[in-house]
Amino acid sequence: MRISPKTIREARQISRLLPPLLRPTRSLEVATQELSWIKRELPKSAWKNAVLQRMNHTPLQYILGTQPFGDMDLITKPGVLIPRWETEEWAVKVLDFLISNSANNIRILDACTGTGCIPLLLNSQLQKAGIPHTIKAIDISPRAIEIANENSTKYSSTVEFEQQNLFTLKPEPFDLVTSNPPYIPMKDYLSTEVEKSVRRYEPKEALIGDLEFYTQLVHTVDDCDADNFIFELGYQTQAEHVKRLVSSEWTVGTLNDSAGNLRCVIGSKNMELNLTSLCNTIM
Amino acid sequence: MAIRAYADTGEITVPLIHPLLLKRAQTMQQEFSQLESKIAGGSYDAETNRKFSTVSGILEHLDRYNKDIATIEGLQEIQDPELMDDVQQELESILPNLMRSTTILQNKLLPPIKHADLPCILELRPGVGGSEAALFTADLANMYLNFANQMRWKHQVLSKHESSSGFVNEFILSVDEPGAYNRLRHESGIHRVQRIPATESKGRIHTSTAAVVVLPKFSDGDEKSLAADERSFKPGEVRVDTMRAGGKGGQHVNTTDSAVRLVHLPTGIMVMQQDERSQPRNKAKAFSILRARLAALERDKEVAEQKKLRTDQVSSTDRSDKIRTYNVPQNRVTDHRCNYSVHDVDGCMQGYRLGEIIDKVEEGEFEDRLQELIGHVGGGI
Numbered sequence: 001m002r003i004s005p006k007t008i009r010e011a012r013q014i015s016r017l018l019p020p021l022l023r024p025t026r027s028l029e030v031a032t033q034e035l036s037w038i039k040r041e042l043p044k045s046a047w048k049n050a051v052l053q054r055m056n057h058t059p060l061q062y063i064l065g066t067q068p069f070g071d072m073d074l075i076t077k078p079g080v081l082i083p084r085w086e087t088e089e090w091a092v093k094v095l096d097f098l099i100s101n102s103a104n105n106i107r108i109l110d111a112c113t114g115t116g117c118i119p120l121l122l123n124s125q126l127q128k129a130g131i132p133h134t135i136k137a138i139d140i141s142p143r144a145i146e147i148a149n150e151n152s153t154k155y156s157s158t159v160e161f162e163q164q165n166l167f168t169l170k171p172e173p174f175d176l177v178t179s180n181p182p183y184i185p186m187k188d189y190l191s192t193e194v195e196k197s198v199r200r201y202e203p204k205e206a207l208i209g210d211l212e213f214y215t216q217l218v219h220t221v222d223d224c225d226a227d228n229f230i231f232e233l234g235y236q237t238q239a240e241h242v243k244r245l246v247s248s249e250w251t252v253g254t255l256n257d258s259a260g261n262l263r264c265v266i267g268s269k270n271m272e273l274n275l276t277s278l279c280n281t282i283m
Numbered sequence: 284m285a286i287r288a289y290a291d292t293g294e295i296t297v298p299l300i301h302p303l304l305l306k307r308a309q310t311m312q313q314e315f316s317q318l319e320s321k322i323a324g325g326s327y328d329a330e331t332n333r334k335f336s337t338v339s340g341i342l343e344h345l346d347r348y349n350k351d352i353a354t355i356e357g358l359q360e361i362q363d364p365e366l367m368d369d370v371q372q373e374l375e376s377i378l379p380n381l382m383r384s385t386t387i388l389q390n391k392l393l394p395p396i397k398h399a400d401l402p403c404i405l406e407l408r409p410g411v412g413g414s415e416a417a418l419f420t421a422d423l424a425n426m427y428l429n430f431a432n433q434m435r436w437k438h439q440v441l442s443k444h445e446s447s448s449g450f451v452n453e454f455i456l457s458v459d460e461p462g463a464y465n466r467l468r469h470e471s472g473i474h475r476v477q478r479i480p481a482t483e484s485k486g487r488i489h490t491s492t493a494a495v496v497v498l499p500k501f502s503d504g505d506e507k508s509l510a511a512d513e514r515s516f517k518p519g520e521v522r523v524d525t526m527r528a529g530g531k532g533g534q535h536v537n538t539t540d541s542a543v544r545l546v547h548l549p550t551g552i553m554v555m556q557q558d559e560r561s562q563p564r565n566k567a568k569a570f571s572i573l574r575a576r577l578a579a580l581e582r583d584k585e586v587a588e589q590k591k592l593r594t595d596q597v598s599s600t601d602r603s604d605k606i607r608t609y610n611v612p613q614n615r616v617t618d619h620r621c622n623y624s625v626h627d628v629d630g631c632m633q634g635y636r637l638g639e640i641i642d643k644v645e646e647g648e649f650e651d652r653l654q655e656l657i658g659h660v661g662g663g664i
Binding site for chain 1: 443445448449505506507523525530531532533534535536537538539540541557558559560561562563564
């Protein structure tokens with residue numbers, strides 16, 4: 001949809017910096033909001049450059065250098081997937097679950113960790129709640145591990161970040177496996193369902209993927225002898241795939257995000273600490 | 284706190300505390316000994332300690348007041364004409380002290396204002412007058428920011444909402460100083476401006492208004508306070524809407540879309556927050572504002588009920604009344620509740636003469652409350 005000349009004129013009257021922002025945001029309201037964030041978080045000398053970058057669809061989170069996640073502001077730079085609010089939402093749910101069930105000495109593995117958002121949130125809040133735990137997080141991308149370590153230092157976490165390929169990971173014992181693997185199939189990646197800003201600037205290897213990742217994740221869960229898992233996903237077929245792969249002792253269900261989209265598949269074979277209690281639907 | 288001067292007529296008038304208030308202070312003596320024995324008995328809790336310090340403070344001032352009164356009475360008995368000059372001098376030196384302790388005592392003895400010790404949230408919205416009203420709203424917002432800066436009060440802009448043409452249509456400021464509510468609550472009401480607007484081409488004077496609402500602030504409005512705020516509502520009482528563009532979401536989209544809207548179903552109060560990049564933070568702020576608005580609603584109800592009991596008293600704090608006029612051509616700011624004018628619009632807008640106006644309003648309110656209290660007790664209860 002084209003932006004009307006009237007809107008552009010209106011925008012220019014408010015600020016010269018505003019019209020370029022209409023291109024990625026498509027609406028005056030969102031553009032105004034983004035400009036106010038740019039002005040709030042960057043020095044005046046950087047505003048013009050920031051607006052020009054944004055005009056070319058660079059994600060705002062890369063321009064500002066951070067993304068809020070829980071009570072943290074995580075460092076986000078090109079080369080790492082920007083944490084999404086959907087991930088934050090389910091991570092907080094998992095956290096509340098672990099705290100209210102006082103899951104002492106739980107061992108957590110986070111695969112495809114990116115900025116380290118999930119393990120860092122769990123770690124900082126479990127520490128505050130006084131629940132002893134260990135978390136290991138892996139990612140195939142050295143760049144992601146580098147940024148995750150920066151974030152880890154920023155929030156002095158005790159998470160162990162390691163550059164590892166999920167598909168060749170040596171098994172270690174864990175209780176819970178979390179993951180936000182790449183889940184956009186190639187066909188959709190090239191369609192308009194994926195924002196230009198995502199396609200042009202965020203790392204492909206963090207986005208493009210499908211059933212193969214869920215197959216491997218289920219294997220990892222088995223190899224690590226974990227009894228709970230939660231994986232983010234975008235499609236019903238991915239959830240069904242997981243359900244098909246696990247043995248009958250597992251309870252499997254799905255969780256929707258607050259926008260009503262299918263967002264996670266959760267599995268558990270632990271009667272006491274059963275993460276599937278978070279599910280909207282049991283499969 | 285301003286001190287009323289009664290001593291300017293040549294003859295010296297001694298400010299006396301209303302006997303009812305004195306009686307109240309004397310009953311505190313009893314309470315004091317009770318509290319004292321309680322604390323001596325080793326039971327320690329914050330509440331008792333707080334009470335103890337309030338009561339002992341009042342008694343200390345009462346003691347000073349009684350001593351001063353005794354001295355004055357002693358002085359007035361002296362009839363020797365040779366000593367009259369000395370007596371006069373002595374009296375004049377005691378009087379300011381006496382006046383101070385009188386004012387302090389009266390303030391402390393009146394029943395406390397609800398939520399007086401809390402920080403506050405100021406909400407500003409343009410009233411009649413179109414874009415000029417929006418400009419005035421922005422000016423008022425600056426006035427409060429300046430005022431908070433001068434008082435060295437920690438503050439933050441919770442949200443500033445501009446219409447598509449760049450005019451402010453909502454401004455929410457949080458002043459995080461304990462007790463700020465007690466000072467700023469007098470600012471609640473309609474503020475009126477009379478001036479030639481920047482948008483006027485023919486030089487005519489316009490009258491526009493802006494509405495200010497001051498709310499007591501219960502929670503910090505951050506992630507930590509969110510859980511407690513949410514718990515203060517029954518399940519299903521508040522509907523939380525998040526504004527999401529359609530589509531698949533998740534990894535497909537990276538636009539920041541963090542706006543939150545709360546609807547309090549029993550009252551229909553709606554709070555919208557979109558200033559933060561983090562959705563939970565917007566939600567936390569929104570809950571904090573919602574709680575404040577509900578508390579204000581409750582307080583209004585209580586005040587209305589009290590007024591029903593006292594039908595003779597005409598409301599002076601009603602929100603629909605204009606409380607203050609800023610007349611720019613005459614360089615005058617008039618507060619209509621106490622009929623007090625300051626001839627310095629700039630000084631007021633820059634914040635440093637606002638305190639003076641609030642002092643006068645406080646003084647007026649204090650007298651009203653004293654009247655009300657005395658009338659109440661005198662009314663046979």
